[in-house]
Amino acid sequence: MADGLLIFVVAVSLALDCFAVSLGIGCSLAPCDKRAVFRLSFHFGLFQGGMALLGWLVGNTILPYIEKIDHWIAFFLLAWIGIRMIREGLSKETEKLTGDPTRGGTLILLSIATSIDALGVGLSLSILQANIAVSSLMIGLVSLLFTIIGLKFGNRLSEKFGKRIEIFGGLILLTIGSRLLISHLGI
Numbered sequence: 001m002a003d004g005l006l007i008f009v010v011a012v013s014l015a016l017d018c019f020a021v022s023l024g025i026g027c028s029l030a031p032c033d034k035r036a037v038f039r040l041s042f043h044f045g046l047f048q049g050g051m052a053l054l055g056w057l058v059g060n061t062i063l064p065y066i067e068k069i070d071h072w073i074a075f076f077l078l079a080w081i082g083i084r085m086i087r088e089g090l091s092k093e094t095e096k097l098t099g100d101p102t103r104g105g106t107l108i109l110l111s112i113a114t115s116i117d118a119l120g121v122g123l124s125l126s127i128l129q130a131n132i133a134v135s136s137l138m139i140g141l142v143s144l145l146f147t148i149i150g151l152k153f154g155n156r157l158s159e160k161f162g163k164r165i166e167i168f169g170g171l172i173l174l175t176i177g178s179r180l181l182i183s184h185l186g187i
Contacts, residue, residue, distance in 0.1 A: 003131075007125075007134065007138050008138060010176060011135075011143070014048055014117055014139055014143060017085065018044040018045075018146050018150065019150040020150070022146070022149075023154045035102075040147055041144045041148045042144065044114055045141060047114070047118075049137060049139050050140075051122060052125065053136040055120060057122075059125070059126025071184035074127045075177045077124050077177070079173075079174055081121065086171065090167065114143075121139075122135075124177075128180070
């Protein structure tokens with residue numbers, strides 16, 4: 001798989017969290033005005049790309065010390081994030097929104113919550129020595145786009161696909177992590 005395609009697949013996997021959250025918000029705020037769509041999509045994209053960059057910076061700082069086990073770290077990070085996404089997708093709990101989630105502290109908390117996974121992915125990207133400028137930009141833009149799509153279709157799709165989207169994203173990250181480990185081990 002080419003590096004660009006791999007980064008795109010990772011970006012889509014991360015953006016599925018934004019998509020799932022924005023589906024729920026789209027349902028509760030239907031119809032969403034343009035400002036709400038801009039606020040949420042901008043912040044989700046910015047935080048996703050920013051967290052990937054932060055993870056990459058941390059990874060580059062410690063990479064010389066962990067080079068012999070870096071493939072295992074990348075595998076376990078992606079597997080852990082993937083399993084967490086699958087568990088959240090299988091969870092029966094639903095989050096209830098109060099107030100306008102596209103404003104203030106709620107917006108910031110949602111932005112952080114949806115982008116925590118990108119921090120671990122950024123660390124993995126540093127191990128893979130990926131181009132972080134392209135990677136974080138792609139992650140941010142794909143998240144922005146998926147957030148807009150989620151808001152627009154929220155009232156139609158949330159009840160049908162909401163939590164299952166996270167399961168799909170988790171499976172993708174597990175597959176990528178396994179592929180990295182297998183290719184490094186030469187199996």
